[in-house]
Amino acid sequence: MANDGPVEHGYPHLETVRAAITALYRRLSYDTIHTFSSSVAPADVAFCDTDDLHLGAQRVARELVRHYRLPDARLIVGFREMGHAANVELEAGPEYFVELNDRFRTHRRDIGAALAHEVTHVYLHRLGLSFPGTRDNEILTDTTATYLGTGWLLLDAFRQDGVSSQKLGYLTPEEFGYVLAKRSLVFGEDPSVWFTSAQAYTAYAEGMALARRDERQPPLTAAGWAGRRRYARDRRHAQDHRPSPVPAAGRPDVPYSFMPDGHGPLRVSFPCPTCQQRIRVPVRGRVRARCGLCRTVLECDT
Numbered sequence: 001m002a003n004d005g006p007v008e009h010g011y012p013h014l015e016t017v018r019a020a021i022t023a024l025y026r027r028l029s030y031d032t033i034h035t036f037s038s039s040v041a042p043a044d045v046a047f048c049d050t051d052d053l054h055l056g057a058q059r060v061a062r063e064l065v066r067h068y069r070l071p072d073a074r075l076i077v078g079f080r081e082m083g084h085a086a087n088v089e090l091e092a093g094p095e096y097f098v099e100l101n102d103r104f105r106t107h108r109r110d111i112g113a114a115l116a117h118e119v120t121h122v123y124l125h126r127l128g129l130s131f132p133g134t135r136d137n138e139i140l141t142d143t144t145a146t147y148l149g150t151g152w153l154l155l156d157a158f159r160q161d162g163v164s165s166q167k168l169g170y171l172t173p174e175e176f177g178y179v180l181a182k183r184s185l186v187f188g189e190d191p192s193v194w195f196t197s198a199q200a201y202t203a204y205a206e207g208m209a210l211a212r213r214d215e216r217q218p219p220l221t222a223a224g225w226a227g228r229r230r231y232a233r234d235r236r237h238a239q240d241h242r243p244s245p246v247p248a249a250g251r252p253d254v255p256y257s258f259m260p261d262g263h264g265p266l267r268v269s270f271p272c273p274t275c276q277q278r279i280r281v282p283v284r285g286r287v288r289a290r291c292g293l294c295r296t297v298l299e300c301d302t
Contacts, residue, residue: 007160007167009174011210013139017175018276020131020143021182025275025293027129033294037187039149040067042194045112053079053105060112061098064119064150073122077115079105085168088118090125109196113157113168116150117141123148138170146171146179152191155180155200173199177207185211186274186294214273217255219281221299228301234258235283235302238266258283268302 011017025033044063047056054077061075072094081102089097098118104111120141124130131137145151154169155176167173180191181204195201216222218231238258256270259280266283275294281287287300 007158007165008172010172011175011178013171013175014178016131016136016139017143017171017179018271020140021147021179022276022293023129023131023140024144024147025277027127030293030295033148034187035069036148037189039152039189039191039194040064040116045116045153047108047111049108051108053108056108057100057111057115061115061119064112064115065122067150068119068123068148070119070123070126073126075115075119075122086114086118088121090121093122093126096122107166110153110157110166110168113153116145116153117169120145120148120150135170142169142171142176143179146176147183149183151176152180152194155203156195156197158199158203159197160199173203174206174210177203177205178210179207180204181208181211182274184208185215214271217270217273219256219268219270219300219302220273221286221301223301230254231256235266235268239283272296272298 040063045060047060057077058075061077065073065075074095075098076095077098077100079100079102082099085101087099098115100111100114104114124141124144129140131140142151142154145154151169155173157166157168158173159166169176171179184190192201192204195204216224216227218227223231234254235258256268258266258268260266267280268283269278269280271277272279272291272294274296275291277291277293279289279291279298281289281300281302283302285302287302289298289300290296291298
């Protein structure tokens, strides 16, 4: 929890975020992902200053448990002084003890955001889905919360002015915005109408711009002139150096790579703009590809 301290910006965890989206599709499947087409509603997790602290926290926790369809999970919420925003004990269940930072006694509107992260920990624990290392596992948790409809609360808890700042979660504001944008492009949902933080809206707009760029990378037909020209140059280089595998040009802005397929046609590999799984198609002009993981149909010009 960044509390009146520096807030990291940009996309330092982008590779892990994209890997988390892929892992989520692989573990849950397309059909299960689409049961989360509606985010948790603001009214269901609202917390007023007049609400009883403990009863209100329990109510919000139950709503988040319901969102994740964990009917037998019971969260017991308490408060104590600590450095982190919250903590959950991941035992066998069905009871899970969640501790929230004492700060939330007086910042009650962000209790839903803190609980969203912790309930997602419980959800992933029950799925048996995790990444090695604390840092990557926390990024997986934030990405899952955001993609499955509760993480917009974490972005909305980001507030900053000339004298103070607050940010919850391990993703940067722009990374939260990117995952929210990915979700929005799949489900047609606009979370920005729920934001109470002006900074959250800005981060979401920046994340959407990056998500849109994912959909305009060669060999997709939506790629711009500069991308198509770069792709044609790299394709010629790959064809001239067959049968050796050709890497993705060694540049972070080049997501595709070329590879020989025995004595058959050259193939190009690139990430699906929806789930980030690698897709391979033959280099032979116009091709329509369908991602086997997220079922996105992609128009390509290889």
